[in-house]
Amino acid sequence: MDRIELELYLNNVLETARFKDYCPNGLQVEGRRKIEKIATGVTASLAFLEAAQEWGADAVLVHHGYFWRNEAPQITGRKYQRLKLLLANDISLFAYHLPLDDHPLYGNNAQLGAKLGLIADSRFGDNNIGWLSTSPMPMSLNHFSAQVEQTLGRTPLVLGDPDQELRRIAWCTGAAQGYFDAAIEAGADVYLTGEISEQIMHISAESGVAFIAAGHHATERYGVQSLGTHLSETFNLEHLFIDIHNPV
Numbered sequence: 001m002d003r004i005e006l007e008l009y010l011n012n013v014l015e016t017a018r019f020k021d022y023c024p025n026g027l028q029v030e031g032r033r034k035i036e037k038i039a040t041g042v043t044a045s046l047a048f049l050e051a052a053q054e055w056g057a058d059a060v061l062v063h064h065g066y067f068w069r070n071e072a073p074q075i076t077g078r079k080y081q082r083l084k085l086l087l088a089n090d091i092s093l094f095a096y097h098l099p100l101d102d103h104p105l106y107g108n109n110a111q112l113g114a115k116l117g118l119i120a121d122s123r124f125g126d127n128n129i130g131w132l133s134t135s136p137m138p139m140s141l142n143h144f145s146a147q148v149e150q151t152l153g154r155t156p157l158v159l160g161d162p163d164q165e166l167r168r169i170a171w172c173t174g175a176a177q178g179y180f181d182a183a184i185e186a187g188a189d190v191y192l193t194g195e196i197s198e199q200i201m202h203i204s205a206e207s208g209v210a211f212i213a214a215g216h217h218a219t220e221r222y223g224v225q226s227l228g229t230h231l232s233e234t235f236n237l238e239h240l241f242i243d244i245h246n247p248v
Ligand SMILES: [Zn+2]
Pocket: 063, 064, 173, 174, 175, 216, 220
């Protein structure tokens, strides 16, 4: 597939123009024009790039790319090593941040919800970033956190009474602990995200709303993976999702 066609397709599907983001969305580093093999991953770390290059990727597609707002502009050190690997091997880097959290089908929140069997009935927070589902049958926090653990293959950090009944489940992947108050205001009984901060414990205790930190990486594995699968089914592309272990 032609790189320019792929970029147009991705920008269109993910509606990149709609988002004000902390990084550029789309093609971040230009590589060869003809793309046959595309590797996807959560973060364009050096370990990920090395694995992608070994597999023979012509392009990589990630959720966490480069050139974040307020980042030092110099191309030195670790940044140099990463860019050198891409440029020396003529590999393109596509990165989609908020558009990939948000997408109703291939997004991180949509895919995590599907994995957990949750059907969203409303959204909350800035840009409607958070998702909310009302279960027809209440379930205990203990039961839900066990389901999260089994689905993600990682033990989550859980705050709340294990026996408390959940009806309204809110979630937002990644480092979205800052939306806990918005989830509470939206009527959630539990809020699931990737990361946690110290003050969350007190907010949870004082509001009575349970909190689950299931891992930033673990909760954001599914969006980019489903998008890669979609590309391989739609175009003549070979796709590989490369999961670089990250306990955070
Ligand atoms: Zn993230």
